[in-house]
Every structure is written in structure tokens, then in C-alpha cells.
Amino acid sequence: MCPRDASRCVPAPPATPLAAPSASSHWPGDRAAVPTTGARWRGRVQPRPPSPPLLLPAPRGPARPHFPMLPRAAALPPGASVGPRRLSTPPIGTEEEQPPRGPEPRGRAMESLPPREEAAVPAGEASEEPDSGSRRWGAQHAGARELAELYSPGKRLQEWISVILCFSLICFNFYNLLFYLRLEHTPSIIVGIFAGVITADFLSGLFHWGADTWGSVELPIVGKAFIRPFREHHIDPTAITRHDFIETNGDNCFMTLVPLANMAYKFVSFSPEALYETCPWECYVFALIIFITMTNQIHKWSHTYFGLPRWVIFLQDWHVILPRKHHRIHHVSPHETYFCITTGWLNYPLEKIGFWRCLENMIQGLTGEKPRADDMKWAQKIK
Numbered sequence: 017m018c019p020r021d022a023s024r025c026v027p028a029p030p031a032t033p034l035a036a037p038s039a040s041s042h043w044p045g046d047r048a049a050v051p052t053t054g055a056r057w058r059g060r061v062q063p064r065p066p067s068p069p070l071l072l073p074a075p076r077g078p079a080r081p082h083f084p085m086l087p088r089a090a091a092l093p094p095g096a097s098v099g100p101r102r103l104s105t106p107p108i109g110t111e112e113e114q115p116p117r118g119p120e121p122r123g124r125a126m127e128s129l130p131p132r133e134e135a136a137v138p139a140g141e142a143s144e145e146p147d148s149g150s151r152r153w154g155a156q157h158a159g160a161r162e163l164a165e166l167y168s169p170g171k172r173l174q175e176w177i178s179v180i181l182c183f184s185l186i187c188f189n190f191y192n193l194l195f196y197l198r199l200e201h202t203p204s205i206i207v208g209i210f211a212g213v214i215t216a217d218f219l220s221g222l223f224h225w226g227a228d229t230w231g232s233v234e235l236p237i238v239g240k241a242f243i244r245p246f247r248e249h250h251i252d253p254t255a256i257t258r259h260d261f262i263e264t265n266g267d268n269c270f271m272t273l274v275p276l277a278n279m280a281y282k283f284v285s286f287s288p289e290a291l292y293e294t295c296p297w298e299c300y301v302f303a304l305i306i307f308i309t310m311t312n313q314i315h316k317w318s319h320t321y322f323g324l325p326r327w328v329i330f331l332q333d334w335h336v337i338l339p340r341k342h343h344r345i346h347h348v349s350p351h352e353t354y355f356c357i358t359t360g361w362l363n364y365p366l367e368k369i370g371f372w373r374c375l376e377n378m379i380q381g382l383t384g385e386k387p388r389a390d391d392m393k394w395a396q397k398i399k
């Protein structure tokens with residue numbers, strides 16, 4: 017199934033599902049990611065054609081130094097759908113030869129990210145195959161290079177300070193929280209932690225959706241500091257696997273500083289009786305803060321296919337944190353769904369009720385702004 021140039025194909029690895037790198041999923045939303053027993057197309061199930069050679073490395077296998085860039089369409093059976101809104105895959109050799117286009121209407125297929133996007137190379141190893149004259153995603157993409165260069169020393173310093181302050185406050189608050197825990201609070205603490213995780217997932221989606229869909233890198237201060245990483249991530253999704261701990265977590269640590277400081281203030285100024293009383297609430301807030309702080313680390317793990325600790329893979333497989341297969345659905349252009357990246361629990365229900373679409377229609381109606389206009393502009397930079 018290699019299109020046009022057979023010399024660019026790599027030998028097929030052992031038959032591994034394209035987007036099922038690990039144990040089976042335990043979440044309904046994941047099943048929409050990749051066809052399993054047949055490709056659903058135009059409302060009926062097509063018999064599955066003979067397996068084409070898959071062009072991804074076997075997950076968790078030994079690292080390969082280099083993968084040729086191939087369109088995702090080449091690695092899927094004809095008509096296979098990738099995401100929940102995909103009705104069909106364009107014929108091989110048509111979509112990939114066209115220059116980048118503007119946003120497609122919802123529900124239309126637009127295969128824009130090649131399998132390299134998720135066939136993440138080992139951290140620190142950015143192997144790309146430059147090929148002038150055609151669209152490329154990854155570190156060699158002109159827009160990705162320009163965005164990466166905007167990462168400034170000032171931004172780096174802000175990230176360092178945020179990480180140090182954030183983890184110091186987390187330790188202080190955790191110690192104090194343990195001090196006020198009581199056995200009779202156990203049920204409300206469990207509910208509080210669960211609610212905190214759900215809230216964090218929703219907020220991760222809301223923030224991610226906002227940064228992906230609106231604003232631009234040219235905006236003063238927030239553009240380069242907070243919107244730039246989202247633009248870079250769509251055109252070079254594996255860049256995040258090459259970011260160190262500070263760059264990965266700096267922004268999220270920055271966001272949780274105020275609530276962490278507020279919690280610390282309560283611990284030093286409130287009476288013990290008041291603190292016993294509010295302990296379940298503080299557990300909710302603390303779980304929310306911890307999961308928001310960890311969100312981008314969890315997101316980075318969802319793009320990492322080599323060298324993940326076993327416990328991280330276990331948590332992904334059981335959908336305690338964002339699974340790799342699940343997050344692939346977001347990375348299909350035009351990046352309009354599955355924005356929640358902490359646990360991903362809310363992605364399926366929010367997609368079902370058309371939550372993001374409603375919000376976008378409302379904002380577009382009020383402001384006249386087109387969703388994802390800046391994101392598409394960066395994606396189209398080819399020089």
C-alpha cells in the first residue's frame with residue numbers, strides 16, 4: 017500500500033493496530049479512534065480488506081532511528097475512518113499532494129497528519145525527512161521551526177520560578193492537609209477527589225479549546241507565552257517529547273500558583289476547627305490542583321511511545337490518565353474535538369452533545385471571529 021514511491025516504505029512490523037499501542041481500551045470513546053473489525057463508511061460496515069503493511073513501528077519495541085514520512089491514508093484500509101467525525105479517507109495520492117487548505121466544514125475528512133505524528137521517536141531524537149515542495153509536519157515544518165525559535169530565555173526563567181514555587185507549595189499544603197484528615201470524612205474525601213479530577217479534565221479541555229481555537233501568536237504577552245506552544249504542538253506533535261520537565265510543566269505550574277498560595281494562607285491563618293470542617297473541600301481543591309499541574313506531563317506521556325515507566329502505561333491502559341490511542345483523535349486536522357487532556361474522561365460525552373461546536377457557534381455569532389483561523393495559518397506555513 018505504499019503510494020507512488022515504494023523505496024520510501026519500511027518493512028511491515030508485526031501486525032499491530034495502527035493506534036492501539038497497548039492493552040485494550042476500557043473506555044467507550046476510544047473505540048471511535050480506529051476501525052477494528054470493519055471500516056464504517058456511509059452508514060454500513062464494509063468487509064475489512066486484506067491487511068495492508070502498517071507503517072508504524074511496533075509500540076514499545078526497540079527504538080528505530082528513522083521513519084519515512086508517509087501519509088496516514090497509506091497506513092489505513094481504504095475508507096477507514098480515524099476520528100469520530102470522519103466519514104471517509106480521501107483516496108491515496110489525492111489529499112496529500114494538495115497544498116494545505118483552509119478549515120474544512122465539520123464532518124468532512126481531512127487527513128493532514130501523517131503517522132509520524134504518533135510514531136513518536138524516542139525523546140531527544142528528532143528524525144525528519146526533509147522533502148522540499150511538499151507539505152511536512154514535524155520539526156522541519158517551517159511554522160514549527162519559527163514557533164520553536166520564539167521560546168525565549170525570559171519565558172524559560174518564568175517557567176523555572178513557577179515550577180519551584182508550585183512544588184514547594186504543593187509539599188507544604190499536602191503536609192498540612194494530611195494533618196487535618198479524619199476517618200469520618202473518608203466518603204466525602206473520596207467524592208471530593210473524584211470531583212476534583214473531573215473538574216481538572218474539564219478545565220484542561222476548556223483551556224486547550226480556547227488556546228487552539230481563538231487568539232493568535234501575535235497577541236501581546238499571552239501570544240508568545242501561552243498560545244505559541246499550542247500552535248507548535250499541532251504542526252510538530254512530537255516536539256513535546258523532546259521538551260524537558262521545566263518546559264513541559266512550567267505553564268501549568270504557573271496557573272496553579274494562586275490557588276496553591278490561597279490554600280497555604282488558609283493553613284497558616286484559619287483555626288484548627290475551621291480546617292477540620294473544610295477538609296473535604298480542601299481535598300477537592302487539592303486534587304484539582306494536582307491534576308491541573310500534571311496535565312501537560314500526562315499529555316506528553318500520551319505522545320511518548322518509548323521508555324515510558326510501566327506504571328504510566330498501566331494508568332493509560334486503564335484510562336486513569338489520558339491514553340495514547342484516545343488522544344490521537346484530537347490530532348486529526350482541523351483539531352476540533354477531544355480537547356480534554358488530563359484523563360480524557362469528558363471527551364466522549366462532550367463530543368456527543370456537541371459541546372465545543374455550540375460554544376464556537378455562539379462565539380462566532382457574537383464576534384464574527386472564525387474558529388482556528390490562526391492555527392490554520394501556522395499549519396499552512398511551508399516556507
Ligand SMILES: [Zn+2]
Nearest residue numbers: 224228346351
Ligand atoms: Zn490541540
Ligand SMILES: [Zn+2]
Nearest residue numbers: 249253315343
Ligand atoms: Zn497532543
